[in-house]
Amino acid sequence: MVTLTIDGRSVTVPRGTLVVEAARQLGIEIPIFCYYERMVPVGACRMCLVEIEKMPRLxxxxxxxVADGMVVNTGTPAVVQARKAILEFLLINHPLDCPICDxxxxxxxQDNTFKYGPAVSNYADVKRHFVKPIRLSKYIVLDRERCIMCTRCVRFCREIAGDESLTFVNRGTWSEVGVLQGRVFDSPFSGNTIDLCVVGALTSALYRFRSRPWDLCPTPSVCTRCSVGCNVNYDMRTEGVLRKQAIQRVSPRTNEDVNEPWLCDRGRFEYNFVNSPERLTTPLVRRNGKLVPATLAEALTELGQRWRELHETYGSMASGGLAAPNRSNEELYLFQKLFRVVLGTNNVDHRLDGAxxxxxLASWTQASIADLERATCVVLIDADPLVEQPVLDLRLKKAARRGVRLIVIGQREIDLVDYNALWLNVGRGRIPDLLRQLAAEISIGSNGTNNNSEVGMRNAELGARRGASLQWAQRLGVRSEFAAEAVHLLGVTEPVVVLYRLDIEGKQDGDELRESMQxxxxxxxxxxxxxxxxVPDANSWGALELGVLPDLLPGRRGLQDFAIRAELMQLWRESVPAEPGRxxxxxxxxxxxxxRAVYVLHRDPVGERPYDPELRRAIHDLDLLVVQDLFFTPTAELAHVVLPGVSFAELEGTLTSVEHRVQRLRRAMESPAEITEDWRQICAVARELGGSFRYESPEEVLAEIGQAVEGYAGASYVALGELGLTWRELEELRRSCAPVSEGRAAGDGESVT
Structure with a gap:
């Protein structure tokens, strides 16, 4: 530790801490432009000049x-004058766009100019002008006149995102930020440069001229575009004569255990459908072959009458349901309960093609996202996070830069192959064989055991000796030296995290992969x-854990065990069918x-499978098709009853992320007056069919989920707070039985590392 003095106040910080960070710990502001704590400092803007005793210049x-005994002054006349000079220099060519700048x-x-800048500019010549705005991509607009060359955006692309799509062009005083000729700014994380830009040179094409920050009302919530569970703010504004609420932008909300301050472009920019005027706002009922508007009561009556007749004629197995795996835990739980308790069938699913x-296995230790950086080796099996879990890709790149070794197993040459990685290039069908061979080599090297003392005795020489006889590597088409090093890493390093692509649809031989992983x-x-x-979707794990599957009950428990069904019967006070669904x-x-009757919740099987005429024909021939969705989809066109649904921005509930973190979805805007929340509509359908779904709030549903599935026990909206809790942390909470306040920080649970 190092002790220094800043503006007459003493502070002790770890050796290697920068002066600007030491000042922050004392609450002393040192103005910055180019500096960002998550990137390598470059000292490009000179705005943070300070006076340090015994040093000849600022x-x-x-x-x-910092250094022990260092004395720093941040407000001397020389520092004040230097700041004014830097700001005057930066403002020479900067346009006076503040009234129209996003x-x-x-x-x-703007803030630093008011605080530290000169009152009057001495510059009398014509400012430098550029063609503007320049459309760098579908989402990003560049105004070169505003750029002060702090380099934050380019450094983010190189150091964090790992691409060169944004770079410097020209040299010297003619240097500019831009893209190379013939290219576009196609980074999947391009939107983060908007947040990092300190002057409005890079702005969002979707947010351009839409609002002022003081007119926005941010609502903390969770992104629903993939399974990572990134924390976001939905920035809302009431606009128009009708005072209609609308999302103006989506911005990242820092959660160090999940997304840090980053967000992918999918999560940041794909929100306009929420504000679409084409959304369904009223129920539709098919009469005389045409769908016509109706009240919710009329739609429910029509639905109930048809469904009861079909149920009485053809039995419980004539009904089925399909739910979207990006809906809330509460909705998914009620949906599967509707079919099992009210209709007496296990015909419920969240997958289109799944077997x-x-x-x-329950014995496996669930890893967290934070564990990736604490591990010494991460294994990726048939996975491409950049495509399906983009922000997870950033966490893995960060881990690799810190020295974590990556072992990439699969046929695709994903971008992580270039990051301190061993690429074991094998086809999907041969992955189980490869894992078994690795396991056999590790067992040979450890003589059947793997305690800490023996791990310490193993070394690279042992790995190299093994590698000489790795004939199986050649048979599988894997480079022998890579296979040998992988055996060494998995045999001697601890801890290890294994990431694998969970085949939700059941298209591959999952049993063989699971056995080889074990x-x-x-x-x-x-x-x-x-x-x-x-998993691919925002709440795929919630769907799996809550039993939106034809062969598993909530808690991933089998149908055939009477004791398990009896437990749920006691909770639900209704019988639970034992016959497996389809x-x-x-x-x-x-x-x-x-x-004969199908209830589709926020999915569009006809639109998602346009190449499947058999599926379309089967849906067309149904006696009753109920569709609950935001839009009039191709599936809704075939429906007998259409119920309008609410979007993620109008939803109260929870999601379960890829790391089994349970997080709150908060309502950011009110849905149109004619639309009832989805969970209430599911309950209304259940009551129309004879069920007794009398829930008053989604939090009441979450409390019942905690009784049905052990992993959710103890979860409440207060306990989850703003950052959510993993199942591991919920277990710790149950053990301690300690009260949790709204602002509790996540990340205190036990780690695999």
Whole structure:
């Protein structure tokens, strides 16, 4: 530790801390432009100049590490004059765009000019002008006249995102930020440069001229575009004569355990459908072959009458349901309960094509996102996070830069191959064989055991000796030296995290992959191994855990065990069917007689499978099709009853992320007056069919989920707070039985590392 004095106040910080960070700990503001704590400091803007005793000239606080006994002054006349000079220099060519600039009101250059800048400019010549705005991509607009060359945006692309799509063009005083000729700014994380830009040179094309920051009302929530569970703010504004609420922008909300301050472009920019005038606002009922508007009561009556007749005529197995895996835990739980308790069938699914899905073993340790950086080795099996979980890709790149070794197993040459990685290039069907061979080699090297003392005795020489006989590597088409190093890393390093693509649709032999993964984990013995099953949608894990599957009850428990069904019967006070249900495709196109009535919740099987005429024909031939959705989709066109749904921005509930973190979705805007919340509509359908769904709030549903599924026990909206809790943390909470306040920080649970 190092003790220094800043403006007469003493502070003790770790060795290597920069002066600017030491000042922050004392609450002393040192103005900055180019500095950002998550990137390498460059000292480009000179705004952070301070006076340090025994140094002959002013120093940049963002590049100067602290030293014991150092004395720093941040407000001497020389420092004040230097700041004024820097700002005057930066403003020479900067346009007076503040009244029309999207950054106005949250602009560091604007704020620092008011605080530290000169009152009058001495510059009398014509300012430099550029063609503007320049459309760098679908989402990003560049105004070169505003740019002060702080380099934040380019450094983000190089250091954090790992691409060169945004760069410097020209040299010297003619240097500019831009893209190379013939290219576009196609980074999947391009929107983060908008947040990093300190002057409004890079702005959002969607947010351009839409609002002022002081007119926005941010609502903390969770992104629903993938399974990572990034924390976001939905910035709302009431506009127009009708005072209609609308999302103006989506901005990242820092959660160090999940997304840090980053957000992918999918989560940041794909929100306009919420504000679309084409959304459904009233129920529709088919009469005389046409869908016509109706009240909710009329739609429910029509639905109930038809469904009861079909149920009485054809039995419980004639009904089926399909739910979207991006809906809330509460909605999904009620949906599966509707079919099991009210209709007496397990015909419920969240997948279009799924057969039996192979889930992780209960004995495996669930890894967290934060564990990726604490591990010494991360194994990716048939996964491409950049495509399906983009922000997870950023966390893995960060881990690799810090020295974590990556082992990429699969046929795709993903971008992570270039990051301190071993690429074991094998086809999907040969991955189980590869894992078994790795497990066998590790077991040979550890003589069947793997305790800490033996791990310490193993070394690279042992790995190299093994590698000489790795004939199986050649048979599988894997480079022998890579296979040898992988055996060494998995045999001697601890801890390890394994990420694998969980085949939700059941198209591959999941049992074989799971067995081979278990062999690999067992070969590592007592060395900690965390596992994370990568799923595609925002609440895929919620759908799996809450039993939106034809062969599993809530808690991933089997149908055949009477004790399990009896437990749920006691909770639900209704019988639970034991006969396995059918997957959605089997309901319609399987060898058994097709179902007669289907309830589709926020999915569009016809639109999602346009190449499948058999599926479309089967849906068209249904006696009753109920569709609950935001838009009049191709599936809704075939429906007998259409119910308008609410979007993620109008929803209260929870989601379960890829790391089993339960987080709150908060309502950011009111839905149109004619639309009832989805969970209430599911309850209304259940009551119309004879059920007794009498829930008063989604939090009441969450409390019942906690009784049905052990992992959710203890979860409440207050306990989850703003950052959410992983199942591991919920377990710690249950053990401690300590009250949790609204602002509790996540991340205090036990780690696999």
């Amino acid at each position: 120093q940049t606080a963002c590049t100067t590490p 950054k106005g009101g949250e602009c560091p250059l 039996a899905v192979t889930l992780p 062999e690999l984990i067992a070969a590592r013995g007592e060395s900690p191994t965390g596992v994370m099953g990568l 997957s959605f495709r089997q309901m319609l196109c399987g060898p058994q007689p097709p179902v």
